[in-house]
Amino acid sequence: MYAAETDNLWRFYGEKPALRGLNIKVEEGEVFGVIGPNGAGKTTLFRILATLLRPSRGSAKVFGRDVVKEPGEVRKMITYLPEDAGIYKHLSGLDFLKMMASLYGVDAVERGALVSGLDDALREKMGGYSKGMRRRILLASCLMVNPRLAILDEPTAGLDVEHAVYVRKIIREYASEGTTFLVSSHNMLEVSYLCDTVALIHRGEIVEQGEPAELLTRYGVQNLEELFVQRMGEQR
């Protein structure tokens, strides 16, 4: 059984297709990276798997559960960190973690506090947090509940080096403990470091997929950035 699986997945916004017959299979326990230019369909794919959007055609499953037929069951197994997710400015970091732990029915506040690494700042209102602190508390809320699949859309976007390194470290730690990750990023170095499998998506279709090292060998390029530029050039 795959952690996430799509079969001929289409999604239209009006007449415009955002996904065109997309097929992916994410193995349980792996970190699956989705890369692609802006508007390629990465966020639409994540939103469908997170039960926020419905497929126009085809199917999407999380651990064998259909996202349309059993959205409640899917939500129990996943957490989703949107690219531009915000915070509740009047709640403290600690209150937010308590709320999330309560809603998932787990006793995980201490773990969340540890993952966030925010120490005393946890008692402050989140409205005063920097962008990096906000991302860390949100990531902590996503991971502390031990989801089977964590969907992270651009987890380090806009973060400085220190915060970005911290977030990547946490993701790797959780992956080693068995959490499956579906991650998107524009940072190819990050993808190389984090992901077991990478899928290059363009105009709603998978144009390449494989292990990072294997892809570099196959195309005779130095890094994923070169591969990305080469494959995108071929698509134009």
Place this chain on the structure above:
Amino acid sequence: MRVSALIKKELRELLMERTIIIGVILMPLIILPMIGGALSAAGETFARPTEEIRILLIDNDGGKYTAVFRNSLNRLGFTPVLISGSSGDIQELMKEHGVLAAVVIVRGFSQSLADGQRASVQLFISMSSASTSEMQRISMLEDRVSAAIALLGEVLASERGLQLSFYNQPAKLEGNLFYRGRVMSFAEAESLIQLYFTTNLLIPLVLVIMIATSGTVAATSIGLEKEAKTLEMLLILPIRRTSILLAKLFSSSVIALIGTASMFAGLLIYLSSLGGFVSMAGASSTGASASEPMSSGLVFPLTSPALALLAVVLFVAMAITLSVGILAGVLAGDVRGGQQLAGLMQMPLLLLPFMLLQFTDIGNLPPTLSTALMLNPFTHMLLAIRTIYEEAYLATILHIGAMTAFMAAILAIAAWLFKGERLLTMRISLKRRSPP
């Protein structure tokens, strides 16, 4: 219960919003007592019938009947400041003596009357503003001077052996008005019309404004999630969407309850502060003393059942606007859009019945229009307030029932919109689209 964590979050986010604190909680406590105080103060400025009024009496005649007329003015509550034979600027003289009215008796006044010819008296009034109280003061001065002239006529008639007061009114007009099963005098009816502006018109008007403000609470609640980009994380929580909606509604209702309490307190202060004005209105038209209470049923009844029903009406009305606000929040893209849309949805619903019911009774409207009005929950709010005023409490309860049914229907639509992806994909924008 896991939803309690959401309710706690909702309450904290809502209660920390300045617009909600000011609009829903503080405004009723400030505006209602302010209006009540202003009306009460306005009532104080109306001249009382028994009040002594200083006027300037410029006597250019000096004859026998000038003294009689002066005596008549005294009897009617004037304190004339006498100036004999002056041809100066009347306005300057009024300023100099600190009076707002002057009566001028022209030369030959007594001689004309002695000859059986109509004489002339001039009245000059300084008008300080174009206000209702000023109009009333002018009218009162005119009435009293005319009454003094009538008294002078009676003296002249009695000198000729006639009882003028008898010929002026050979028969006494008596009788009563019937208003909604009650019997009241014509004087009481006049009082009722005066009180109309302070209770039957003003209470619903103020409530309309306050309730419209509270409708934005729920719109803000959802708009905040959209604007702060927390909505997506909220929607993938492992709880039912209806639970999220209920948490929002429950929290908004708590705010509405606080708002209702605030509005109710403000309204009580308002009604209490009208006490002086109300008794004044009654006294001025009935001739009764200012301390004499009005007939029961003519003013808003400050009894326990009436106040309890008023509180329920206010709460349900607020809950309806919250439901409308939730709809607006779902449909709009951000806080401002949600608030604008909530206003746009609520104001016609509130204002249309308010305006129509000021002019006529719903039973007098064409059947199509009255049916359409009855499909508006705020019509029932206004009718419920009116029935409380009339102490027809069974009708009040029926109107509250109708309001509750409307609220349930609006909530059902909001719950439907909350399901699936509509909350994320549906957008109604009030902004003008830029040309391509």
